[in-house]
Amino acid sequence: MATTEAKLTEILKEIVKNYPGEEDRIIKAYEYMASKHGNQKRISGEPYVVHPLLVAQKLANLNMDIVTVVGGFLHDVLEDTDATYEEIAKLFGKDVADIVEGVTKIGKIKFKNIKEAQAENFRKLILATAKDIRVVIVKLADRLHNMKTLGYLRWEKRIRIAEETLEIYAPIAHRLGIWEIKRELEDLSFKYLYPKEYEKVRNFVSQSLENLEEYLKKFVIPKVKEELSKANIKADISYRPKHLYSTWQKTIRKGISLEEVHDLLGVRIVVNSIGECYTVLGIIHNIFKPVPGKFKDYISLPKSNLYQSLHTTVVAHKGRMVEFQIRTEEMHLRAEKGIAAHWAYKEGKDFSRSSEIFSWLRDLVDNIKGSKNPSELLDNLKRDLFSEEVFVFTPHGDLVVLPRGATPVDFAYHIHTEIGNHCAGAKVNGRIVPLNYRLRNGDQVEIITSVAKNPSPDWLKFVVTSRAKTRIKQYLKQLEKERYLSEGRRIFEKIRESLNLSYEELINRIRPNVNFKKEDDLFIALGSGRLSPNKLISLISSRKKEKTEKIKIEGGGKVSVEGLSGIMYEIGRCCNPVPGDEIYGVITRGKGMTLHEKNCSNLRYVMENFPEKVLKADWKPQGKFKTRIRVKAKDRIGILSEITKHIADGGSNIWESFTKTTREGLAIMDFTVDVTDKKHLEKLIKSIETVEGVENCSRLYI
Numbered sequence: 001m002a003t004t005e006a007k008l009t010e011i012l013k014e015i016v017k018n019y020p021g022e023e024d025r026i027i028k029a030y031e032y033m034a035s036k037h038g039n040q041k042r043i044s045g046e047p048y049v050v051h052p053l054l055v056a057q058k059l060a061n062l063n064m065d066i067v068t069v070v071g072g073f074l075h076d077v078l079e080d081t082d083a084t085y086e087e088i089a090k091l092f093g094k095d096v097a098d099i100v101e102g103v104t105k106i107g108k109i110k111f112k113n114i115k116e117a118q119a120e121n122f123r124k125l126i127l128a129t130a131k132d133i134r135v136v137i138v139k140l141a142d143r144l145h146n147m148k149t150l151g152y153l154r155w156e157k158r159i160r161i162a163e164e165t166l167e168i169y170a171p172i173a174h175r176l177g178i179w180e181i182k183r184e185l186e187d188l189s190f191k192y193l194y195p196k197e198y199e200k201v202r203n204f205v206s207q208s209l210e211n212l213e214e215y216l217k218k219f220v221i222p223k224v225k226e227e228l229s230k231a232n233i234k235a236d237i238s239y240r241p242k243h244l245y246s247t248w249q250k251t252i253r254k255g256i257s258l259e260e261v262h263d264l265l266g267v268r269i270v271v272n273s274i275g276e277c278y279t280v281l282g283i284i285h286n287i288f289k290p291v292p293g294k295f296k297d298y299i300s301l302p303k304s305n306l307y308q309s310l311h312t313t314v315v316a317h318k319g320r321m322v323e324f325q326i327r328t329e330e331m332h333l334r335a336e337k338g339i340a341a342h343w344a345y346k347e348g349k350d351f352s353r354s355s356e357i358f359s360w361l362r363d364l365v366d367n368i369k370g371s372k373n374p375s376e377l378l379d380n381l382k383r384d385l386f387s388e389e390v391f392v393f394t395p396h397g398d399l400v401v402l403p404r405g406a407t408p409v410d411f412a413y414h415i416h417t418e419i420g421n422h423c424a425g426a427k428v429n430g431r432i433v434p435l436n437y438r439l440r441n442g443d444q445v446e447i448i449t450s451v452a453k454n455p456s457p458d459w460l461k462f463v464v465t466s467r468a469k470t471r472i473k474q475y476l477k478q479l480e481k482e483r484y485l486s487e488g489r490r491i492f493e494k495i496r497e498s499l500n501l502s503y504e505e506l507i508n509r510i511r512p513n514v515n516f517k518k519e520d521d522l523f524i525a526l527g528s529g530r531l532s533p534n535k536l537i538s539l540i541s542s543r544k545k546e547k548t549e550k551i552k553i554e555g556g557g558k559v560s561v562e563g564l565s566g567i568m569y570e571i572g573r574c575c576n577p578v579p580g581d582e583i584y585g586v587i588t589r590g591k592g593m594t595l596h597e598k599n600c601s602n603l604r605y606v607m608e609n610f611p612e613k614v615l616k617a618d619w620k621p622q623g624k625f626k627t628r629i630r631v632k633a634k635d636r637i638g639i640l641s642e643i644t645k646h647i648a649d650g651g652s653n654i655w656e657s658f659t660k661t662t663r664e665g666l667a668i669m670d671f672t673v674d675v676t677d678k679k680h681l682e683k684l685i686k687s688i689e690t691v692e693g694v695e696n697c698s699r700l701y702i
Contacts, residue, residue, distance in 0.1 A: 011053055015060045015069065022066045029056075029073040029092065036081035043152045051145055052076055058141040062178065063333075068134045071099035075138050078104040095132070102135035103142065136172060140181050143169050147188040162192040177307055180336055186245035194248075201244045204258045209241055212265045219317035220267065227283050228269075235280065236270040266323045270332050274299060277326045281310050284324055288314035291321060299331070307335055392443045405464045406439050412447045413468040420471055424450035436462040454479075457636050461665050476637055481524060484641060488523030491533055499537075510536065529644025535653050569593040569617075575600035575701050576627040577619075580678025585617040595619060600701060624674040626655060627681060628700035634693040635667035642691050647673055650684045670700060 012030055016023045033052050040048035056072035064072075070092055077083040078100055089097035147165055150158050166189035173182035191198045221237055228235050242250075242264050250261055269280055277299060284290075294313035302308045309327040316322045327335065390404045392411060402410055408426030412419045425448035426433055439445065455472045463469055496506045507519065514531070516522045525531040569585065570593075577583055577597040585593040586606050595617060596603035607614050633639055640659065647654055656672035675681045681699070688697040 008050065008053055011057050015057055018060045018063075019066055019069070025066060025070060025092075026073075029070040032091065033073045033077060036077045036083050038081075040080065042149065044149050048076075048080075051149075054145050055138070055141045058144060058181075059138065062137070062141075062181075064134070064137060067093070067095045068099065068138060070096050071103070071134065071138050072141060074100050075103045075142055098132055099135050099138055102132065103138050136176065137178070140169060140173055140176075140178065140185075144181055144184055144188075147185060150188065150192060158192050162189040165189045166193065177303075177334060179307075183243040183246075187243050190245040190248065197248055198244065201248045201258065205241060205244060205247060205264060208264055213239070215317075215320065216265060216267060216322070220322055223287055224267075224269070224284065227287055228280065231279065231283060233271060233276055233280060233283075235276075237267065238270075239265050239267045241265055266325055268325045268327070268332070270327060270329055272328065274328060277310055277328065280326050281312060284312060284314060284326075288316050288322070290314050294323075299327075307331075309335060390439055390441055392439050392441075392445050395444065395446045400445075402439065403464050407436055407462055407464070408433065408439070408445055408447060409435050409459050409463050410465040410468045411439065411445045413463075413465065413471050415447070417471050419447055419449055420468060421455055421475055422449040422451060422453050424448050424453040435459070460635070460661075480637055480641070483638065484524045484527030485520055486527065487641070488525065488527030491526045492523060495533055495537065528641050529648050530654060530657070532648040532653055534648075569595050569619075571625070572596040572600060572602065574602045576625070578625045578627050578675055578678050578681055579619065579621060583617040583619045585615045587613045587615070593617070597701075624653075624676055626672055626674055628670060628672050629681075629685065629688075630698055630700040631667075631669040631671070631688060631694060632696045633667045633669070633691070634695065635661045635665050636693055639667065639691065639693055640669065643669065643688055643694070646687045646691060647671065647684065650687050651676075651680070652684055666695075 012026070016026050019026060030053065034049045037048040037052075042048055042051060052073050052075060055075060056069050059069045059072040074083075074088060074092070074096065077088070078085065085097050085101055088100055143165060146161070150161060153161070165185050170182050170185040170189065173179075173185060216239055221239075224237060225235075242261075247258070247261055247264065250256070251258055254260075271277060271280060291313045294311075296311040299308045299310055308331040309325050311323065311325055313321055313323045390402055390406060392400050392402065392406075394400060394415070400411060400414055402414060408428070409420065409423055412423040412426075423435065426435060426437070427446040427448065428437060428439070428443050430444075455475045457476060459472050460469060463472065492506070496503060499506065501509070510522065514522065514525075514536070516525070522531075526533070526536070571577060572586075572594050575597040577595050577600075582598040583595050584598060584603055584607075585595055586603065587593055593615075603614070631643060633643075644654060644657075652673040652675055654671055654673055657669065659667060659669040661667050673684070675684060685697045685699070688694060
């Protein structure tokens with residue numbers, strides 16, 4: 001115990017040394033924390049006070065302000081002791097109390113499953129930063145120390161926490177630019193999630209580093225120092241091994257072995273100015289041959305976490321590749337400590353003035369608000385830490401989260417379907433904007449409605465939310481249904497007049513021959529062209545002669561092959577040949593012959609592999625024959641109706657249809673129709689291609 005106390009005292013002195021003039025505040029926080037946790041112990045068996053002390057030490061090493069460090073000391077007292085928010089606020093100030101409360105809230109909710117817990121924890125964590133980002137940094141320091149003592153937990157809990165750390169906390173550390181925490185979190189997670197791979201990489205790196213260090217010290221660094229000295233450039237030159245998880249990830253990402261990873265050690269050159277960074281780059285490229293495609297300028301184009309540096313890989317002595325990172329002292333601090341270094345170095349730890357940081361932080365916070373799908377939340381995080389969302393405000397200041405790229409129409413449907421259906425215009429930040437305007441973070445949106453305004457098919461070209469797309473399609477479908485209904489009633493009335501029957505008489509004649517639940521279904525089928533007037537008349541005819549005139553679909557019969565006639569055959573359903581096609585017969589055991597059109601892929605396969613089974617056929621049947629066509633068109637209201645009308649007017653019946661619309665607004669429609677011969681089919685295709693919006697109509701093969 002004496003050893004532990006001595007160690008704790010040493011750590012406390014180190015923290016105090018980093019904050020001149022704040023000794024009393026730090027000692028007060030430590031003593032308050034120690035008195036509250038008392039004799040509590042962690043699962044590892046060590047006194048509980050060790051954990052918050054080490055968290056505070058990490059925060060001090062990150063150059064965080066005194067409020068954050070005090071928050072680190074106290075981050076567990078609300079959850080694990082009888083301390084209260086009011087007491088902390090009174091003794092240490094409201095900012096400290098808010099940080100402690102923010103960290104505490106994250107762990108208080110119970111979840112149904114691990115995945116939900118990960119998503120919900122992350123949401124609570126980020127939402128806490130809406131008040132103060134320092135909550136996140138305390139939590140990262142807390143998680144880092146917990147990961148270092150993970151081995152004392154049972155296996156299932158170790159795996160769950162390691163997964164959560166790798167999928168949630170390490171990406172947050174990366175987004176904040178706190179590289180040293182990100183590296184440690186990833187390597188610790190790697191150790192528990194993939195122990196075999198971890199040991200393999202660790203052993204390889206440890207065996208390789210000694211040789212690499214000797215190589216750099218002997219052949220690379222002395223040469224660089226010599227040339228920099230000639231140019232009167234003072235520089236700090238060092239090297240550091242690539243961390244284990246990133247080394248393993250590189251082998252997976254590039255499909256290479258560990259032996260092929262050439263940047264296990266990177267050489268870092270820290271100079272005084274940006275100008276010197278580029279001068280050093282030129283010197284390095286003059287000494288060694290640069291590798292094409294291996295240069296990155298993160299000074300001109302910083303990463304989203306404010307990381308800046310020049311990266312270049314060169315071929316050095318004996319053909320070995322070496323990576324150099326060239327940066328200023330300020331860039332180096334930011335690379336190591338991220339957002340904390342930014343405050344400490346540029347702004348004297350004044351957190352309230354960190355507008356550059358908080359601009360993206362606000363985006364991150366509000367991107368997550370309102371998300372209800374835990375799985376989707378994690379998937380978005382893995383893609384780009386929620387960069388796929390945008391937050392906007394209602395005129396009353398309520399927050400609305402939408403996918404990035406959302407428009408005022410998406411916003412309108414998010415508020416209410418009726419507002420979307422009658423959206424006539426929009427104001428963003430008080431100015432009128434087009435309905436396809438892409439909303440930006442922080443926009444305040446006001447929707448202008450009109451009872452005379454209804455959804456347009458053009459809206460489907462720019463909306464991005466599934467809710468908006470669904471509601472627009474529902475409205476357009478209903479509108480189209482009403483048009484079909486009106487057109488169908490008109491056709492029905494025309495048929496009724498031509499047959500000189502009453503409404504009831506015609507319905508009663510149709511019912512035994514056409515299956516419909518409601519009369520409206522019949523009218524819609526007529527109006528959409530799914531049921532042609534000629535087909536309907538033929539079905540309800542009472543004369544025997546007329547019954548024999550029902551459309552006949554040829555499904556078999558006899559064919560002549562190379563002078564032999566009367567051979568039984570059936571039509572290949574893969575290509576549906578029609579009279580006038582160049583036909584070949586494939587001998588099929590037990591079935592006689594199957595006829596295929598010359599362009600059929602199945603026929604080509606048989607001809608290539610079993611040519612003895614293929615014979616040229618002479619086929620001149622009578623009747624109508626099923627074949628398939630595909631129509632590609634720009635989707636719009638009524639286009640399906642017009643196409644089916646052309647099919648009906650062309651003397652063909654539709655036996656089957658399938659339609660779908662792509663995200664780009666392209667409608668793809670497949671029809672099975674009947675035709676008398678190839679000329680009939682070609683004429684039908686040309687007729688369909690005259691419909692406005694149709695881009696292509698062609699025969700469809702399997």
